Amino acid sequence: MTTPNREAPKGPAAGGPPRTGPGAWMAGPSLEKPSNFTESGKRLLRSLRPERALIVIGLLLTTVSVALTVAGPKILGNATDLIFNGAISSKLPEGADKEQVVEGLRERGDGDFADMVSSMDVVPGEGIDFGAVGRVLLIALAIYLAASLLAVFQGRVTTKVVQRAMYRLRAQVQAKLSRLPLSYFDRQQRGEVLSRVTNDIDNLSQSMQQTLSMAANSLLTIVGVLAMMLWISPLLALVALVTVPLSMIVAAKIGGRSKPQFIQQWASTGKLNAHIEEMYTGHTLVSVFGRRDEAAETFTEQNDKLYQASFKAQFISGLIQPAMMFIGNVNYVLVAVIGGLRVANGSLSLGDVQAFIQYSRQFTQPLSQLASMANLVQSGVASAERVFGLLDAEEQRPDLEEPATLEHVEGRVAFERVNFSYKEDEPLIEDLSLTVEPGQTVAIVGPTGAGKTTLVNLLMRFYELNGGRITLDGVDIARMSRADLRSRTGMVLQDAWLFGGTIADNIAYGNAGATRERVLEAAKATQVDPFVRTLPDGYDTVLDEEGGTVSAGEKQLITIARAFLAEPAILILDEATSSVDTRTEVLIQRAMRSLRQGRTSFVIAHRLSTIRDADLILVMEGGSIVEQGTHDELIEANGAYQRLYAAQFAEAVTT
Structure with missing residues (x-):
């Protein structure tokens, strides 16, 4: 093939599936399945199965890192105890026994201070042991450094897991796009499909990158910190746990309200991208027909919907963080007050209370992180659902496991009682039979919507038959692989398609292994060479996707040269000369005659003067x-x- 499936006819005007125009496109029914966050989330997790080994390594690194981080406050608490005990001991009489000091304090009526001193590890008069404090601080520094390094390695592993998963997902989407029937793209906006392939996968990648690392770290931190809190003081741990149910309720309530907004946000993003893509590619026509204001109004409408959905999604989910912060501060106050009382009566050391306050902060922080992850999770799963919707779209019928092959194609094509319809209740082609001998040129004419282009699309297996069969050299094309069938066929469409690259590359697209000499031969045979030589860079002139550096007629000539170079057994020309002037058309017709030599050719034409020399002309209605x-x-x-010909002749005379 020389052109992608995207160039197939659009809408009933060309015998294609019904479409309703740009305005109704935007308001058309969505092809997305109903939202199912639970199933989409499970499916997303299943996509990570190939990375099980790396996930286990990442969890081990996270576990050790969290364990070291959790141990840090307790060790720092020991340093605080050494300083506090030394400060208290410096105020006690040197050389006295600790028990004697405590008894003395009780005799003076200072029982609370006596209780505190009795619970402390002090040597009266000794003062602060700065050497011991320094050693403890060095240990804490080493622990925190090791925890940070492990966290770095864990982040690298998580990144590899996520990016490998996204790599596979992109590959699945690309493979899926190649298996989708042309009817899928006829019903979908191109910008909407592109949004799923690019924006949604990128958003999913970012969401997974942040949530996977944060989720594991937060959950392990909660477990580790809770264990340390229970070890230090079950009473204070109970106080800290009182706020957990409240946190979960708040997060669930807010997350539930933000979920539909995230779904709407990404649906609106796809629609807006589709509109922008349509207006950009059709900018000239929009301007010519004075629809710029209407296009701008549609953009404003879609942009407003996206703004509203995004604002609500982000604002509602953003309420989680301040709500959790407030609950955390309440917990902090309760722990500080009760902990101070426990230090005063000697039930806890100052270092333990300090460590517990740090743990209470560490305990509420991962809870806040898990709660604030709701917006990331909601957004990521919403994007995943849209991508899965594409992956679950109905595919074209797969090729046979052992398809029929033709070593040499002569080009005999037969339509045997073919039936086809885009809609079940609206048949388009019924009981059509036709035989085309090798080397014949068959012209297909008729009014718009007669099914001319549909006929060649069925030959290319862009659509599957409802009944009958089409054979190539006696072999049912349904038994051949699509790639094999299309490799024997060259196609030039009314809408010239060029990709970003040089003119030489665009011509060679029809034959990847073609040499420069063969490219030049094809260009000369199809009248491309004269105008290319007038360009500063010649065949190395770089074209953009719209082919803006060459005229419409010159673009068509390049696509004809592409088909010439492909040397197909079957040639399909769908109004291939419609974009060129009369003089160029004459030159192309000469080239076409040599191009059609020895090939079975199907020519769809509106200009009947161009197909007078055809071996067979089919009139369709x-x-x-x-x-x-x-x-x-x-x-x-x-x-x-005769009526069609007379009408065109009369029109030519009047003009």
Whole structure:
């Protein structure tokens, strides 16, 4: 093939599926399945199965890192105890026994201070042991450094897990796009599909990157910190746990309200991208027909919907963080007050209370992180659902496991009682039979919507038949692989398609292994060479996707040269000369005659003057062949063809 499936006809005007125009496109029914966050979330997790080994390594690194981080406050608490005990001991009489000091304090009526001193590890008069404090601080520094290094390695592992998963997902989407039937793209906006392939996968990647690392770290931190809190003081741990149910309720309530907004946000993003893509590619026509204001209004409407959905999603989910912060501060106050009382009566050391306050902060922080992850999770799963919707779309019928092959194609094509319809209740082609001999040129003419382009699309297996069969050299094309069938076919469409690259690359697209000499031969044979040589960079002139550096007629010539270079057994020309002037058309017709030599050719034409030399002309109306024969035979028959020809001749005379 020389052109992608995207160039197939659009809408009933070309015998294609019904479409309703740009305005109704935007308001058309969505092809997305109903939202199912639970199932989409599970499916997303299942996509990580191939990375089980790396996930286990990441969890081990996270576990050790969290364990070291959790141990830090307790060790710092020991340093605080050494300083506090030394400060208290410096105020006690040197040389006295600790028990004697405590008894003395009780005799003076200072029982609270006596209780505190009795619970402390002090040597009266000794003071602060700065050497011991320094050693403890060095241990804490080493622990925190090790925890940080492990966290770095864990982040690297998580990044590899996520990016590998996204790599596979992109590959699945690309493979899926190649298996989707043309009818899928006829019903979907191109910008909407592109949004799923790019924006949604990128958003999913970012969401997974942040949530996977944060979720594991937060959950392990909660477990580790809770264990340390229970070890230090079950009473204070109970106080800290009182706020957990409240935190969970708040997060669930807020997350539940933000979920539908995230779904709407990404649906609106796809619609807005689709509108922008349509307006950008059709900018000239929008301007010519004075629809710029209307396009701007549609953009404003879609942009407003996206703004509203994004604002609500982000604002509602953003309420989680301040709510959790407030609950955490309440917990901090309760722990500080009760902990101070426990230190005063000697039940806890100052270092333990300090460590517990740090743990209470560490305990509420991961809870806040888990709660604030709701917006990331909601957004990521919403994008995943849209991507999965694409992956779950109905595919074209797969090729046979052992498809039929043709070593040499002569080009005999037969339509045997073919039936086809885009809608079940609206048949387009019924009981059509036709035989084309090798090397024949068959022209297909008829009014708009007669099914001309549909006929060649069925030959290319862009659509599957509802009944009957089409054979190539006696082999049912349904038994051949699509790639094999299309590799034998060259196609030039009315809408010239060029990709970003040089003119030489665009011509060579029809034959990847073609040499520069063969590219030049094809260009000369199809009248491309004269205008290319006038360009500063010649065949190395770089074209953008719209081919803006060459005219519409010159773009068509390049696509014809592409088909020439492909040397197909079957040639399909769908109004291939419609974009060129009369002089160029004459030159192209000469080139076409040599191009069609020895090849079975199907020519769809509106200009009947271009197909007078065809071996067979088919006149189609309403999906049926109403007349067939040569030009002279059909003129003599004085039927539908003669009326079409006379109408064009009369139009040419009046103009």
